[in-house]
Amino acid sequence: MTTHPTADHQASNNRSAYLTFTLLFLLYMFDYIDRLVISSLFPFLKQEWGLTDTHCGLLISAVYWSILLFSLPASIAVDRWSRKKSIGIMSLLWGFACIACAFTHNFTQLFAARSVIGIGEAGYAPGGTAMISALFPQEKRARMLGIWNVAIPLGGALGVALGGIIAQYFGWRHAFGIMAIPGIIVALLFFKVKDYRTVELMGVTGKEDAEKRDRMGIADIAIQFIKNKTLIANNFAFAGNAFVTAALLTWLPSYFNRLEGLPMSKAGPKSAVVMLMAIVGAPLGGYLADRWQQKRKTARLLFPSLSSLTTAVILLIAFTFLRGNLQYVALLFGGVSAIAFVPASVAVTQDVVHPGLRAISLSLCVIVQHLFGSALGPPFIGSLSDRYSLETAMQFLPIFAFLAGILYFAGAFFYVNDAAQVEQVEIVMED
Numbered sequence: 561m562t563t564h565p566t567a568d569h570q571a572s573n574n575r576s577a578y579l580t581f582t583l584l585f586l587l588y589m590f591d592y593i594d595r596l597v598i599s600s601l602f603p604f605l606k607q608e609w610g611l612t613d614t615h616c617g618l619l620i621s622a623v624y625w626s627i628l629l630f631s632l633p634a635s636i637a638v639d640r641w642s643r644k645k646s647i648g649i650m651s652l653l654w655g656f657a658c659i660a661c662a663f664t665h666n667f668t669q670l671f672a673a674r675s676v677i678g679i680g681e682a683g684y685a686p687g688g689t690a691m692i693s694a695l696f697p698q699e700k701r702a703r704m705l706g707i708w709n710v711a712i713p714l715g716g717a718l719g720v721a722l723g724g725i726i727a728q729y730f731g732w733r734h735a736f737g738i739m740a741i742p743g744i745i746v747a748l749l750f751f752k753v754k755d756y757r758t759v760e761l762m763g764v765t766g767k768e769d770a771e772k773r774d775r776m777g778i779a780d781i782a783i784q785f786i787k788n789k790t791l792i793a794n795n796f797a798f799a800g801n802a803f804v805t806a807a808l809l810t811w812l813p814s815y816f817n818r819l820e821g822l823p824m825s826k827a828g829p830k831s832a833v834v835m836l837m838a839i840v841g842a843p844l845g846g847y848l849a850d851r852w853q854q855k856r857k858t859a860r861l862l863f864p865s866l867s868s869l870t871t872a873v874i875l876l877i878a879f880t881f882l883r884g885n886l887q888y889v890a891l892l893f894g895g896v897s898a899i900a901f902v903p904a905s906v907a908v909t910q911d912v913v914h915p916g917l918r919a920i921s922l923s924l925c926v927i928v929q930h931l932f933g934s935a936l937g938p939p940f941i942g943s944l945s946d947r948y949s950l951e952t953a954m955q956f957l958p959i960f961a962f963l964a965g966i967l968y969f970a971g972a973f974f975y976v977n978d979a980a981q982v983e984q985v986e987i988v989m990e991d
Contacts, residue, residue: 576753576754577695577696579753580691580695580753580754581692581695581704581708583746583749583750583753584647584688584691584692584708584750585707585708585710585711586711586743586746587647587651587684587688587743587746587747587750588684588685588688588708588709588711588712588715589711589714589715589718590651590655590715590739590740590742590743590746591651591654591681591684591711591715591743592711592712592713592714592715592716592719593715593716593718593719593722593739593743594654594655594658594677594719594739594740594743595623595677595681595715595716595719596620596715596716596719596720596723596809596810597658597719597720597722597723597735597736597739598619598620598661598674598723599620599719599720599723599809599810599811599813599828600719600720600721600723600724600727600735600813600824600827600828601723601724601727601732601735602616602813602814602824603814603817603824604727604732604824605619605670605732608732609666609667611667612942612946613814613942613943613945613946613950614939614942614943614946615667616810616814616938616942617810617938617939617940617941617942617943618671618938618939618942619667619670619671619674620674620806620810620938620939621934621935621936621938621939622671622674622675622677622678623674623675623677623678623681624678624806624930624934624935625675625678625930625935626675626676626677626678626679626681626682627678627681627682627926627930628926628927628930628931628935629682630678630679630682630683631682631683631686631923631926631927631930632920632923632924632927633682633683634646634650634682634683634686634687634923635683635686635687635919635920635922635923636919636920637683638683638686638687638690638919639690639758639759639916639917639918639919639920640758641758642755642758643687643690643691643755643756643919644750644751644753644754644755645751645755646683646687647683647684647687647688647691647750648747648748648750648751650680650681650682650683650684650687651680651684651743651744651746651747651750652680652744652747652748653676653679653680654676654677654678654679654680654681654684654743655680655740655741655743655744655747656740656744657673657674657676657677657679657680658673658677658736658737658739658740658743659736659737659740659741660673660676661673661674661677661736662733662734662735662736662737663733683919683923685922685926686918686919686920686921686922686923686926687919688708689705689906689909689910689918689919689922690910690918690919690922691755691756692704692705692708693705693910693915693918694756694915694918695756698911699850699853699854700850701850701907701910701911702845702846702847702849702850702853702860702903702904702906702907703843703846703847703850703903704846705846705902705903705906705907706842706843706844706845706846706847706849706902706903707842707843707846709838709842709846709899709902709903709906710838710839710842710843712838712842712899712902713835713836713837713838713839713841713842713895713899714836714839716809716832716835717831717832717833717835717836718739718832719739720809720813720828720829720831720832720835721828721829721831721832722735722738722739723735723739723828724813724824724825724827724828724829725825725828725829726738726739727824728823728824728825758916759914759915759916760916781917781920784913784914784917784921785913785921785924788912788913788974788978789971789974789978790861790908790912790971790974790975790978790979791908791909791912791913791921791924791925791978792971793861793967793968793970793971793974794861794905794908794909794925794967794968794971795909795924795925795928795929796928796932796967797864797865797868797901797905797963797964797965797966797967797968797971798901798905798925798928798929798933798964799928799929799930799931799932799933799934799964800868800932800933800960800961800963800964800967801864801868801871801898801901801902801905801933801960801961801964802929802930802933802934802937803932803933803934803936803937803940803957803960804871804875804898804937804957804960804961804964805898805899805934805937806933806934806935806937806938807937807938807940807941807954807957808834808835808894808898808957809835810937810938810941810942811938811941811942811945811950811953811954812831812834812835812891813827813828813830813831814827814950815831815950815951815954816830816831818950818951819883819950819951830888833892833895834888834891834892834894834895835895836895837892837893837894837895837896838895838896838898838899840896841867841895841896841897841898841899841900842899842900842902842903843903844896844900845863845864845867845899845900845901845902845903845904846903846904846907848863848900849863849864849903849904849907857975857976857979858972858973858975858976859904860904860905860907860908860911860975861904861908861968861969861971861972861975862968862969862972863900863901863904864900864901864904864905864964864965864968865965865966865968865969865972866965867897867900867901867965868901868961868962868964868965868968869961869962869965870897871894871897871898871958871961872958872959872961872962872965873958874890874891874893874894874897875894875898875954875957875958875961876955876958877890878890878891878894879951879954879955879957879958880955898961901964901968905925905968906922906925908971908975909921909922909924909925910922911975911979911982912975912978912979912981912982913982914982914983915983933960937960940956941953941954941956941957944956
């Protein structure tokens, strides 16, 4: 139903929109640098503090659990207060928390500092997604989100590769500080960008008069999510894939270190190349999903279904049947497919909700993906590694990618109807 012509596309060709997008990209990159730099520091922490693989997995999960707990309140501030102020403050918080990691002296202190990083990052993805969805037209949404999500593998790869090198030559504490400072600078610059005016939560309140619009109450807002079958399937599918990607980002360096005997200064960069293949997968996934949607309205769910099933097959072959160079080639292809679902899946969280609830919508996706995916993946694989071996543990990953593919396919049956219920309202940029 439509009450006002949409103007989401108003700033798509504006230089200010692309400047904002560039800064959002850089912040997302430093987000993942600060989040994953610790992956290449595991051998140093295990040697100095006697940590187990389960401990190391928990240091990754600390960030995700904080994001899970604080994502919703942070996204409410994004949607109802200010996008640029919320994002700027959060970025500064995670940057200084990353620096604080360099001054810790035991597992408990490092776990606490990592948790603060997660508090800072809690509302960043919802806030950035909401801004991009407002700055660019709906038909380009998955494509631009795909380009933006290139920052995830790029940041993860830089964090893992440079972290290992810095730790090898200067000590693991220096890795935290050196990687955090550039992100803090970008965060300060973000306070200067243009924001869009907060969208009023107005909606149609009755079936008898389709033009009657009142302020949405808590019950009206809740219905946007509770009865939205598309979002439910999409968010749980996202969680299945997040389980896989978080575990891969965390454990690939250690996998190459143990199975191939590589030092972390080499295992980290080798893993980083696999992660960097997502630079192809993310924009390609967004582009293909948008192109397919021109012919099939459910493409933003069908495409991630296909990419998830492809990832499951690749990882099954790579970790079960292959070793050496052939395994590495397979993992490179897996690096492309494992992230290809993100742009379309994130776009779905924006397509089927009121424009004034976009950050909250993605935050609910973040909560689900961390609760059932990202926060569980690293310690789950770590615990299996402690009990059996890391080689055996990695063979469980294809199961979760397969389940994600099935859930996306199921969600496609509800997308058209749920998208048709969305109010289209004007987005106005502030001076």
